[in-house]
Amino acid sequence: MTVSPARPGRGASPRTARAINDRLALRLLQREGPLTAAQLKELTGMSRPSVADLVERLQKSGLIEVVGEAGEARRGPNARLYGIVADRAYVAGLDVRIESIGVEVADLLGRTAARAERPVPVGADLAGLVESGVELLLATAREAGAAALHTVACGAPGQVDPGSGRMRPSGALPAWHGALVDEVRRRLGVPVLLENEVNLAAVAEQRARSLAGAPEDETFVLLWIGGGVGAGVVLDGRLRRGVSGGAGEVGFLPVSATGGVPRADDCDDGYHGMVGSRAVCALGRSHGLAVDPAADAAAAAALVRSALACGADGFLDALAERIALGAAAVCAVLDPGVVVLAGEVGSAGGPELAARTAAAFARISPLRTDFHVSETAAPVLRGAVTVAMDAAQLDVFAPPA
Structure with a gap:
């Protein structure tokens, strides 16, 4: 597909047109991979002399x-x-969970250079957790051969204030998440972006779907079912955060297995209490299945995989009905047409759980909605790296004067 080059018009200088065309060429090289000058000419529609000048500028x-x-x-x-000279700069993604800290360092094309994860000890003090997280980030950067990081993006559970870029206080979530982000900013002195972790998973899913041929302006909802419950809302190709950063906080949907309603500081009597890991494990026990007493995300995922292997239809159908209930509430408002199941439980369920959820959804909603399963590995880290990479490219790929 040919992309029209910039044309200097009224109020636009030749320098401005060159800057726009340089960005266009860099974007094509990022998306398509290495190209010849002839291929750049064909893709941009620019003249041969203009492409030759562009290549010379970008090389210099x-x-x-x-x-x-x-x-x-x-x-x-x-x-x-x-x-593209991909190792001109390195970026990092942080996945900060209640039980673990994950780090990925990548080059400007998003290619992973190093990845590491460290568990969060039960009862660890705030200062020790923050120091451990910073040390893990720096050690992973050294392993990647990155003398310095250009940009860091961090994903954490909870609401991120769009104005301040900081975590909103929540009694249900640990305080050290925000403290770790603040310390990374102070120690590294580089841009550190903070985003809700499910939003980052949606960013990773959007990029993967785009590379697989989906339109860039696609609309979908990523429904995260795991230790926590949330949704990443992508409308017309744009991630939507809401006025307060709370778009997608579906754990607080007032649908409950107990008949109660959630509180502002506790979603156990909301949708979270129906499909979160503890609820999934409790559902498994009620169907006579062996369940790890930890009842965490890993236990719930293992339970689902075991249920699939042994054909525990009653449990799987009951779980699908619960997932479909929240999906129906979301779709009644947004009508995205596509729901992507993700998170530890959603991914463990695979296509079969997605199909059962679609069938349950069709019984309670008239809206035509396709259900898929995310195949993106480490989606929060991938989303964090993608966000950091895009931000770094805007700076590093700034056209030469």
């Missing part, structure tokens, strides 16, 4: 380099393949 700026040659028979300048 250290943004692109020759990475090979196209074809076996041709040699010379026309066969040169140009690619």
Whole structure:
């Protein structure tokens, strides 16, 4: 598909047009991989001299380099393949959970250079957790060969204030999450972006779906079912956070297995209490299944996989009905057309749980909605790296003067 180049018009200088075209070329190289000058000409619709000038500018700026040659028979300048200098800068993603801290360091193309995870000890003090998290980040960066990090993005459960970029206080979530982000900002002195962890999973899913051929302006809801319960809302290709950063806090939906209603500081009597890990484990026990007493996300995921293996239809159908109830509430308002199941339980259920959920959904909702399962590995980390990478590229790929 040809993308029209910038044309200097009224109020637009040639320098502005060059800057826009440089960004266009860098975006194409990011999405398509290495390209020849002829391929850049075809994709942008620019003239041959304009492409030659563009390539020279970007090479001099250290943004692109020759990475090979196209074809076996041709040699010379026309066969040169140009690619982004991906190790010009490194970014990092942090996945801060109640029970663990995960880190991924990647280059400017999002290629993983190093990844690590560390459990959070029960009863650990705040200062020790914060120091442990910073040390893990720095050690992973060293392992990746990153002398310095350009941008860090962090995902954590809870609401992030859109204005301040900080965690909103919550009695149900640990205080050290926000303290860790503050300490990373202080120690590294680089941009540190904070986002709700399910929102980051939705970002990763959107990028993966786009690369697989889905339109960039696709609408879908990622429904996270695991230790926590939440939703990432992507409408017309844009992640929606809401006025207070609380869009997708479906754990507080007033649907309950107990007949109660959630409180502002406790969602156990809301949708979370129906499909969170403890509820899933309790449901399994009520169907006579063996359940790990930990009743955490890992236990719930293991229970679902075991139920699938032994054909525990009663449990699986009951779980699907619970998931469908919350999905129906979300879809009645947003009508996204696509719901992606994710999280420890959603992923463990695979296509079979998605199909059972779709069948249960069809019985209670007239809306045409497809149910899929996320296949993105480590989606929160991937989303964090994607957000950090996009932010870094805006700075590093700033066109030369």
